[in-house]
């Protein structure tokens with residue numbers, strides 16, 4: 421085959437493997453057995469070895485970078501990555517609702533999301549390519565961890581939108597991966613991680629992407645940062661749009677017409693939390709309309725249009741039992 425034909429074959433394989441990857445890691449609905457995926461990946465690797473000039477950054481073969489880097493570059497967040505104020509009970513939520521309706525000058529619709537217990541990150545796509553991945557850091561300056569975020573299979577290396585867009589979400593370590601990692605660490609006499617959040621943060625701060633690639637990290641995207649071409653009018657439309665772009669959003673988010681429905685959702689998940697394959701430490705409640713978010717604005721550290729309902733810390737409860745039982 422000549423270079424022309426090799427390029428056509430490589431392009432076809434990249435699209436096919438990226439589709440398989442999306443089905444498996446984003447939709448959790450693989451359409452082919454692993455053997456088919458492995459076969460196509462080997463075909464791609466063979467063709468790229470024969471025609472290295474045809475290797476592109478967005479090839480599925482390029483997820484795990486080469487040599488470790490010696491330090492992370494700093495990244496300035498043009499739009500700050502804020503934190504969230506906390507609510508600890510129903511009264512706090514109703515007070516939040518009163519403040520919000522007062523400030524917005526009328527009724528508001530909310531979006532409730534599970535509060536993923538991981539590490540907040542930002543992903544930048546330009547010309548459809550993933551060009552930068554960064555930690556939240558202190559909200560205005562984070563660390564460039566692009567090489568590590570590229571190893572997360574549920575993060576697409578390219579999307580079907582040319583205009584620049586920055587999306588934000590929580591990188592996390594699923595429970596199963598956390599337990600397996602700690603078992604391996606104990607096996608090697610190493611200090612285990614205290615919880616999946618620390619394990620995810622520790623994995624994304626590895627200077628060698630080959631280590632991050634083995635940690636089975638995942639991500640849920642929940643927000644948009646910079647997006648010149650953005651014309652949507654609500655947060656819920658943004659979540660739908662990100663999903664259409666092939667970005668992984670959490671399937672449990674829900675629009676709530678008023679604070680009573682928010683409280684229903686919160687109580688539902690206090691019970692159902694244990695069924696999840698990843699850890700959450702609460703529920704995030706956001707005003708849905710972007711114009712009302714704009715009106716409400718921010719305090720120094722967090723938006724006035726969002727709050728985190730925090731579940732009571734489980735450790736505290738178990739400690740209590742330990743004391744009584746011992």
Ligand SMILES: NC(=O)c1c(N)nc(OC2CCCC2)nc1O[C@@H]1CCC[C@@H]1O
Nearest residue numbers: 502503533534535536540590642704726
């Ligand atoms: N951890 C989460 O699942 C989560 C979420 N689902 N949604 C938000 O929206 C915030 C971000 C800034 C304004 C609203 N934040 C989340 O986590 C935040 C990020 C930084 C501190 C918290 O972990």
